[in-house]
Amino acid sequence: MSSSTTSAPPPGTQEPPPAPPPRRRTRSPSPTGWRRALRKDWQLYSLAVLPLLFFLVFRYLPMLGNVIAFRRFEPGGSVFGEYWVGLRYVEMFLSDPTFWQVFRNTLWIGGLTLVFCFPVPIVLALLLNEVRRRSLKRFVQSVSYLPHFLSIVIVAGITMQMLATDGPINHVLGWFGHDPVRFIQEPEWFRTIYVGSEIWQTAGWGTILYLAALTTIDEDLYEAARIDGANRWRQIWHVTLPGIRPTMITLLILNIGTFLAVGFEKVLLLYNPLTYPTADVISTYLYRTGVESNSFSYAAAIGLFEAVIGLVLITSANQLSRRTVGTSLW
Amino acid sequence: MVSTIRPSRGYRVFQGVNGVILTLVVLITLYPFVNIVARSFSGEKEIRAGDVTLWPKGFNLTTYEIVFSDSMFWRNYGNTVLYTVVATAVAMVLTTCYAYVLSKHHLKGRGALVGIAVFTMFFTGGLIPNYVLITSLGLKNSVWAIALPNAISVFNLLVMKAFFESLPSELEEAAQIDGLSTYGILLRIVLPLSKAVVATMVLFYSVSFWNSWFSAFLYMDRTELMPVTVYLRNLLAGATGGTAAGAGTENLSQVNANIQAVTIVLTSLPILCVYPFVQRYFVSGVMLGAVKG
C-alpha cells in the first residue's frame, strides 16, 4: 500500500486521462516475486536471520545425526555410524510385540492426558476471571501454580504418600467401610493416578497463558454486550470464550502434536513391575532395555517413528482447525 | 468492572460455588508446599514420626546451615542466576523477532519459515550429535552452552505469534504511514501493546532455564560452573545413599530427613518471586480501547 505518486491531473483537463503507463515494470519475469518481496520487506527478513541461524546450527545440524537410525552406530566411533543397515532397526522394533504394547500404553496415557488436562486450565481461568476482588484472584492464581515448581520426584513422592495403605485416600475409603486398596499395585488404576497427578501439577500453570489472553479482550465488548441485555453467562459465552479462542486453538493443536511425549520421569517413579501392562511407555521401555546407552541406533529409529507421527498429527490438526474454525497455527 | 445490571440469583449461587471450588484448589495446591516448607525447618524426629503438617515442629536450621556453609553452593547459585538471565534475554530477543515475522501473513515464504520452526518440534538430534556440535563450536564450559542450544522454544514462539496476529492491523498501518520502519513499529507500537504475552514468555523462559540442569550437566566439565540445580540434585543422590555433604554423624540423619525439603525451598523460592512482578503486566486491554478512539 504505497503512497500514490501520480500527480494530480493538470488543471482544466476533463477528458479521461490517457491510460497511465504501467507503474513499475519489473525487469524480468516470474522469480522476482522474491526480489520485490526482499526489497519491500527486507527489514522483516532481517529480523528472521538470527533465529534462522539458530535453527540451522542448533537444530538442523544435529538432526543429521539421526542418520544412525539407518546405520550401525558404534559408541566411540563416527558420529554418523559405520555402515548402512537400511531398515534393520525399524524392522526390529516394528516386529517386537513388546514395542507395540508400550506404544499402545503411550497412546492411552497421552490421549487421556490430553483429554483431561486440556480443559482444566481453561475452566480454572474462567472461574478466576469471575472473582471480583483482584487481590483474592491474584492470591488463588499464585497458589494454584505452586505444584508446577515441585520437581517430579516430589510430586511422585506425594502421590505415593496419598495412595499408601494408611494414607488419606484409604482413610476416606475406610469411612465407607471399604478395605484399603493398594492403588500403586493395580494396573487398572495407573492411568487415573498418572492423569490425576498431571492435572494437579499443571492446571495452575496452564491458567497463566489464558489469563494473559483474557486481558487482551476489549472491555468495550463486555460493555456492548451488557447494553444488549446479556447477563453474565451470555457475556462469557459470547465475549470471553471467543476472546480466548485463538489461544485455545493454538494450545490444542500444539498439545495434539506433542501428545506422544509422555512424561518419562514421572512414569518411571510411579510404575513397578505389577503395573507394566498399563504403565510402561516407550521411553521407560527403552530405558529399561538399557538401549538408551547401548544402542543409540535403535533409540534413534524409534525417535524418528515418534517424530513422524507427531508431525502428521500436528499438520492434520492444523488443517482441520483451519477448515472448521478458521484459525490455525499457520 | 462495574456492572450495571444486578446479578441474577443464579449467578450469585454460582459465585458461592466458585468460591468453594477455588478454596479447594488453594487447599490442594498449597498444602503440600506449606508442608514441605515446614519440614525444611523441622526436627528429624518429628519428621520421621509423621508429625509435621503445617507448622515446623522441632524447629532447627541445621540443614540450611550445612548447605549454606558450602561455598560451592553459593557459587553454583550465582551461576544459575547468570545463566537464567543471559539465556532468557537471548531467548526473548530471538523468539520475539521471529514471532513477529511469522505473524505477517503477507510475507512471502512465511509458510516455509513456520515449517522450519515446527519441524524442529519433533525432530531432534540426539545426545551425541548435540554434544559433538557444542564441543566443536568451543562452547563447552561457557554460559553459551546453556543459552544457545535452547534459545527458541517453538511452543512459546507459536503462542507469541498468535498474540501478534490478534493485534489490529490498523495500528501498524497508521505507524507505517507515519514513516516508522519495521523495527520502529515492533519496538514502539507492537511490544508495548503485548506486555501481557511478553511478560508471560519471560516468565516461562526464566522458569525453564532456572530449573534446567541437563544442559549444564552435559556441557560443563567443572563443578564450579554447575548451576545450583545440579548441585542439589547431586546432593539428593548422595543423601539418599545414606550420607550428605558437610554432615558429620550427629547431623547426618537430620540432614537426610529434610534435605529434599530444603532443596525444594531453595530452588523454587526465588523464581516464585518473579511471578508477582510479571503479574503487573497482565493489565486489562485498556490500551486497545485507547487506540479505538
Added chain:
Amino acid sequence: MQNNGQLSRRQILAAAGFLGLATLTGCGSGGDGEDTKDLSKKRDGAMKNYRAGQQFKATEPLTFTVLHNDNPVYPSKKSWLFWKELTRRTGVTLDATPVPLSDYEKKRSLLIGAGDAPLLIPKTYPGAETAFVSSGAILPVSEYTDLMPNFQEKVKRWNLQPEVDSLRQSDGRSYLLPGLHEKVRQQYSLSFRTDILTKHGLALPTTWDEVYTTLKALREEYPDRYPLTDRWSTNTPFPAGALFQYLGQAHGVRAGWSYLNTTWDATAEKFVFTGATDAFRQVVEYLRKLVAEKLMDPESFTQTDEEAVKKLLGEKSFAISANAQELVQNYRYNLQRQVKGATIEMIPVPLGPAGPVVMGGGRLENGMMISSKALERDDFVALMQFVDWLWYSDAGQEFCKWGVENTTFTRSGAGYRLKPGISLMGSDPGAPKDLQKDFGFFNGVFTYGGSWALVSSSFSPDEKKFTDVMAARKELPVDPPHPLRAEEQEQATLWDTPLKDHVTQNALRFVLGKRPLSEWDDYVKELKAKNMDRYIELHNQAYERFQKENA
C-alpha cells in the same frame, strides 16, 4: 559479547569443518595397520624393571586424564593431599574431569559415545563395558596385563582367574580391569529388633524356616501389625531387590538385584533360564507364604524406603532388610531416639536348601576401563604401570584408603588408626578435619577391593561380626564365559528385557496372591512364547563357541 555476525560465520565454518572431519573419520578408531604389540616406542616415563610390590615412579613427569565420580559427601578439591602426594610418589599428575554422582553412567556413556572420554574411566561395573567393545573405543586390557605385575599376582594368589575370565568378550579378550577382592563381601541381610525378640523369648533365627516361625510368633503377639516390612523396591526393576537377593542366595539362585536370565547348570553343563528353575520357584513360594499369612507387608514391594523405615521406627514392624551402613547410621541411630531401649541387629544371611553358600562372582568389584587412545601415546607402558600400582598394589591401595603414614594415620598392630583430629564417616564428630573431605583419601573412585586385611580395616564392629560369618561360607563357582557377538547382542537385548519383565511381574503376582501358584506351568509357557528357549539357546551356543575357540 562479540559481534553477532562474526560469531555466526565462525560457527558455520566450524560446523562445516566438524562435518567434514566426521565423515573423514568414518572408520572406528583403533590402530589397525599398527602392530599393537610392539611397545618399544611407548616406553616414555616407564620403569625398566617394574615388579610387584615395588613403588612405581615415572622416570619423567607425566599427566593422565581421569573421569572422576564426584560424590557430594566429599566433593573434589584441588587442594587435596591425595593429588599432591600421588604426584610426589609416582611422578604422575592426574587431570580429573568431575561428573556428578547422580548421573555418572549417563555422562560416561555420552563421553565415550562421542569419543571425548578421558584416558582412565573408573567406577565401571562388570558388564557395563560390553556396550563399548565393538567400537574399539576402549582398550582390550587383557592383552596388556603382562605390564601389570601386581594385578597378575593378586589374580593368582586369590584364585580369581575364573572370575576374570568371565569378563571375556566374544573375541576372547576382556575390556575391563575389575576391582579385586580377596574375600567375598556380602553386604545385605535381614535385621531384627532384638529387644522385642528377647521380650517374647524368641531367639535370632539362623535358617529361613526359623525366620518363618519367628515372624509367626511376632504376629501372634502383635496381631495388628506386619512383622516384616521391606524396602529397596523403588527405582529398580527388581522390587525388594535386597531381600530377593539374599533369599535367593540361600536357594542357590540369583534373584532380586543379582537377577540374570541365565543360570549355569553345572550338572547338565549348560545354561538354563533362571525364572523357570525350581530354586526360583521355591523363593517365590516362600515369600508367598509370608504374605498370605500376613507375616510380611504386601506394600513392601512398592513403597518408598522412607515409608518402610517409618514403619520400623514407628514400631509398626520389627524386621527389615539392612546393610551395615543403614543398620548403624539409619536404623539404630534413629530407633534409639524414638524408642527407648530399642536394639536392632543384622543376622548373617539365614540358611536355606543350598546350605552355607554365597553366589560366585562376588569378588569382583567395579573397575576401570581404559580408552584405546592410551595405546597411541608414547607413555602407554608407564600408564599401565601406574594403574597397576595405584589400584592393585598393596602400597597403592593402602595409600588410597588411609593416606600418608604419620600424617593421616598410624599403624596399630595389623590395623590402622586415624590420627587424632581426623574423622572418617563420623567416627570422631568433634574432629576438625575429615579424611575424605579434606584430604581426599578413602575416595570411592580410587579405593577398590584389596586384601581382606585392608578391606576390613574400616569395618564397624557390626560389619566385622557379620562379614566374618559370611566369609566363612563356600563360594559357588562362577559362570563360564559365554560372550555374544555384536549382532547377537542386539537381538538378545530385545528378548532379555521382556523376559526379565515377565519374570519380575509374575514373581510379584504369585507372591502377592494375585495369581495362584497352580498357574506356574502356564507362566512357563508364557515365557516360552516370549522367546525364552531361543534366548537360552543363543547363550549356550555362545558358550560352546567360546570353548571351541579358546580351548
